[in-house]
Every structure is written in structure tokens, then in C-alpha cells.
Amino acid sequence: AAVSRPRIVGRLVRSLVARAAGASTYAPLPPPQKVKVAVCQLNVTADKTQNLQTAKKAIQDAAAQGAKLVVLPEMWNCPYSNDSFPTYAEDIEGANSLSVDMLSAVAAETGVTLIAGSIPERCGDRLYNTCCVFNSRGELLAKHRKVHLFDIHIPGKITFKESLTLSSGPGPTVVDTEAGRLGIGICYDIRFPELAQLYAARGCQVLIFPGAFNMTTGPVHWELLARARAVDNQIFVITCSPARNPSSSYQAWGHSTVVGPFAEILATTDHGPTTIYADMDYSQLEERRSNMPLVLQKRHDLYALLDKTV
Numbered sequence: 001a002a003v004s005r006p007r008i009v010g011r012l013v014r015s016l017v018a019r020a021a022g023a024s025t026y027a028p029l030p031p032p033q034k035v036k037v038a039v040c041q042l043n044v045t046a047d048k049t050q051n052l053q054t055a056k057k058a059i060q061d062a063a064a065q066g067a068k069l070v071v072l073p074e075m076w077n078c079p080y081s082n083d084s085f086p087t088y089a090e091d092i093e094g095a096n097s098l099s100v101d102m103l104s105a106v107a108a109e110t111g112v113t114l115i116a117g118s119i120p121e122r123c124g125d126r127l128y129n130t131c132c133v134f135n136s137r138g139e140l141l142a143k144h145r146k147v148h149l150f151d152i153h154i155p156g157k158i159t160f161k162e163s164l165t166l167s168s169g170p171g172p173t174v175v176d177t178e179a180g181r182l183g184i185g186i187c188y189d190i191r192f193p194e195l196a197q198l199y200a201a202r203g204c205q206v207l208i209f210p211g212a213f214n215m216t217t218g219p220v221h222w223e224l225l226a227r228a229r230a231v232d233n234q235i236f237v238i239t240c241s242p243a244r245n246p247s248s249s250y251q252a253w254g255h256s257t258v259v260g261p262f263a264e265i266l267a268t269t270d271h272g273p274t275t276i277y278a279d280m281d282y283s284q285l286e287e288r289r290s291n292m293p294l295v296l297q298k299r300h301d302l303y304a305l306l307d308k309t310v
């Protein structure tokens with residue numbers, strides 16, 4: 001039976017969302033020191049009920065393997081298309097969100113911290129591409145609405161305009177969880193280094209990007225961007241894609257990956273449905289940053305990260 005879903009407003013524990021300033025040195029790191037993460041590269045179909053079942057089983061299996069942090073892909077409950085977003089959208093703040101009910105219940109049942117990829121969110125007359133974060137009691141800790149919409153035109157290759165249906169989110173999302181301090185971005189958000197820098201400056205230990213790159217940009221940019229964000233900020237980076245579904249109009253690149261703070265690949269995969277695991281040791285953050293103290297060596301007299309959100 002589903003865990004009863006208290007009013008989401010009450011569950012959105014905004015006080016847990018770190019609002020610390022974008023300092024020029026890294027903020028102190030909260031516990032724990034080690035976290036096993038599962039990154040679920042789910043097969044996404046046009047059947048929402050099936051997508052929910054697939055996600056639920058993947059989370060349960062990941063928890064049974066000992067994962068404490070579980071990550072789902074971008075748009076895991078619906079096909080990635082502007083036609084689908086309005087149809088599959090749910091009111092996350094409302095009482096009848098099938099996806100949120102399932103996620104909340106399975107997080108509570110398994111006791112994992114759940115970074116629930118993204119789903120199309122309806123709020124009034126707007127739609128957002130939204131990632132929900134649940135704690136091990138199934139409470140919604142935070143939600144990230146994709147900040148940078150995916151509007152691109154590469155002639156003969158790919159044209160996509162999320163802004164036809166979606167609105168962009170208000171800002172960055174830093175969330176303190178039992179699995180550490182996390183900075184959330186969705187797919188295209190990974191292309192903007194300032195967002196990752198801002199998260200690092202606020203003491204995040206891991207940057208998590210549910211995403212669905214494609215067959216044009218995926219092969220060239222997906223891993224490069226994840227490793228670039230990791231090496232620049234000496235931080236863990238997780239990307240989580242849907243599996244490639246041959247019958248889908250949008251061919252996802254797959255290749256979900258976990259990157260360490262030396263930009264080393266800790267776990268990765270090809271494009272099929274699977275779950276990958278990695279053990280993240282947060283003491284490596286201090287080690288890498290003391291071996292190579294980039295944040296101290298920056299020429300703060302020459303340039304600065306301007307955080308306009310505090």
C-alpha cells in the first residue's frame with residue numbers, strides 16, 4: 001500500500017535547501033563520507049503505467065544491492081517530445097500525482113535518497129521539466145525545475161525546442177540529504193559551467209544531472225561535459241540517461257556515468273537498459289583539493305563567480 005502523501009507544501013522542506021552564499025572557498029562538507037549510488041538507465045515507453053513499474057522495480061533492485069542514493073533519468077515517465085509533455089504532466093504539488101505517489105512510497109519502503117530524474121510538471125498554466133528529491137522517509141526535500149531549456153538547431157541533425165511547451169525554472173537547487181549535499185541540474189543545465197561552479201562554491205559534494213542527450217551531441221559532448229564539470233570543480237558528477245528505445249522518436253544517447261573528483265570514470269555503460277553502481281568516497285574531495293588547491297590558486301583579483309541568487 002502506498003505511504004499516505006502529506007500535503008506536498010509541508011514536505012517541501014525548504015529549510016533543508018542550502019542557501020549559503022557563493023563563497024570563494026568551499027564550504028565545510030557534511031557527513032556521510034561514503035555513499036553507494038545506483039544510476040538507473042531506464043527503458044522509457046509511451047505507456048506511463050509501465051514506466052512507473054519499471055522505475056519502481058529499478059529503485060527496489062538498487063536498494064536490494066545496497067545503494068543509498070538512487071538516480072533516475074530525465075523524463076522517465078514519458079517519451080521525450082513536446083507532444084508528450086502536456087499529456088504526461090502531473091501537478092507535483094497536487095494530491096493526485098501518480099509519479100510522486102509512487103516515488104514517495106518506494107523511497108520510504110526502501111530507505112534510499114531518491115533523485116527522481118525528471119517528469120513534466122504542470123503548475124497553473126505552465127509546464128516545467130522537474131526533478132524531485134525524496135529522503136528515505138519518502139518526503140519531498142526539494143524540486144529542481146530545469147533552468148536552461150534545450151533549444152537547439154543543428155541543420156540536418158537535430159532540432160528541438162523545449163521552450164515550445166516548457167518554462168524555465170527559477171534557479172539553482174542545492175539540497176542536503178542523507179547521501180550528502182547535492183547540486184541538481186537537468187540535461188542542458190550541464191552545459192553551463194557557472195551553475196556547477198556555484199554548486200561547488202556552496203559545498204556540494206556531488207552534481208547530479210538526469211539527462212537525455214541525443215545521437216548527435218551525445219557521442220561528442222556527454223562524457224566530456226560530465227568530466228569537465230568534475231575536473232573544474234574537483235567534485236563528483238553523475239549523469240543518468242534513459243536507455244535508447246529503438247521505437248522512440250527521440251533516440252537517447254544512454255551512457256549514464258559516474259565521475260570522480262579527478263575526472264576519472266567510476267562507472268559507465270552503453271545504451272541498453274541497466275543500472276550502474278559506484279562507491280563515492282567523499283574524503284577524496286579533500287584529498288584532490290589539497291593535492292591541487294585550485295580554489296586557493298584562483299586569481300580572485302582578476303575574476304569572480306557572481307552568484308545572483310542570494
Ligand SMILES: O=C(O)CCC(=O)C(=O)O
Binds near residue numbers: 217221
Ligand atoms: O545539450 C544537449 O546536447 C542535449 C540536451 C538535452 O537533450 C536536454 O536538455 O534535454
